[in-house]
Amino acid sequence: VLIGSGDSGYEKSAQKLAKKFPKRVGVHTYPNFTLPKLVFGGADVMLMPSRFEPCGIVQMESMRYGAVPIVRATGGLDDSVIDFDPATLEGTGFKFKDFDGWSLYGQMVRAFETYRDKEVWRQIQKNAMSENFSWTEVALKYEDLYRKAKHFKKGGFFHEDIFEN
Template sequence: MIYGDIVNTVSKTYAKEILQPEYGECLDRLLTEVRSKLYGIRNGIDYDELNPATDKLLKANYDVRSLDARVVNKLALQEEFDLEQDEDIPLLAYMGRIDMQKGVDLLVEIMRPLLKDFRVQFIVMGSGDGGLMEMFRQLKKDFPAKVGAHLMADFTLPRLIFAGADIMFYPSRFEPCGIVPMEGMRYGAIPIVRATGGLADTVEQFDPAANTGTGFVFQTFDGWSLFAQTIRALEIFRQKKVWRELQKRAMMQDNSWEARAREYLELYKKAIHFRNKRLIEEERLRGEDVSL
């Protein structure tokens, strides 16, 4: 990092966060010294592979112009998890590693009152911390008609979750980049994220007045903040026309590797420029030394 012309990480917000002791992994002082050449470019996703219009793992294909067909996948997902098949019930999902870093403990905290007081369904797929997984198992036992759990690895089910879930959770404590929200948005699953790392750069807060945004964002890492944004998302879900426009904006975000490649090209041009500038300065200094 000291001798490099450019230092890059996987999101702009994370590049700022790692200057703090909380995120810097004991390198925050060094990173602060090189902050003038510290950049952040998010990862991308494969738009050819992850394409709801052609994905053979779905029950029905669709795009932004044929979103009505998406409901076929929702009904199939509800059936897969032994839940009531009803397109009007909000289907919430978490998919990924089940551990504290991902903020799964916040989900456990808010899900019980949500399931008790609201007409919603919740599915979880993933594996990880044994204690957290047991909490999800207990949640399924307590709300068997509302909760589906697949607590193991699966290489085909994720696509159906992306294409069938209405809302997906990403409440991470920290997240350098965050690929899964990009994948979900590609399929029209609306994200609820904590504003950290790449999640903050990927998801724009929904603004009903301006009719902008691609999801729902909470700042403080606590259950109440996540709960509040979830309730807000459920309220918007009932407004079908507004929700559909929100889905379209999420699906139309360009998180492709092609877009990221253009960013990397510009960054490498900067690296070459900085290197040439440094070499010229070194040559000048050597010339001054010789003259002495």
């Protein structure tokens, strides 16, 4: 299933596949806020090989629903997806650095090989679904920072660990 837009050549190729295999391939290039939840709820993997992604919310949505992301390590994708480490079973998805087909292919193979071990795959899904992307924690940190800045502006004593945490 392809959701969203991108390179027009890839979109056209995907649309041809959808016409040829209508029961196996779905292409939805226009915004739809219900469809991703349905797709991610039934998907095992979400692929987002962006050249550039300043933030990205799709990977966060996919993790919430248990679709493990395979992303290019750029911008918000790099910030929000933790590359899976098989030694510790920590991580929320799979990342690749270089914007080329071989790097993408390598992470897809890595993900699909990991998928064979259902117990490990379930752990990655649990890790991903446990991520907290709400503003609550961020807002509390900003509140604390503003409180410290106000204290400093009022002539409060500067101490080097005032900005720790």
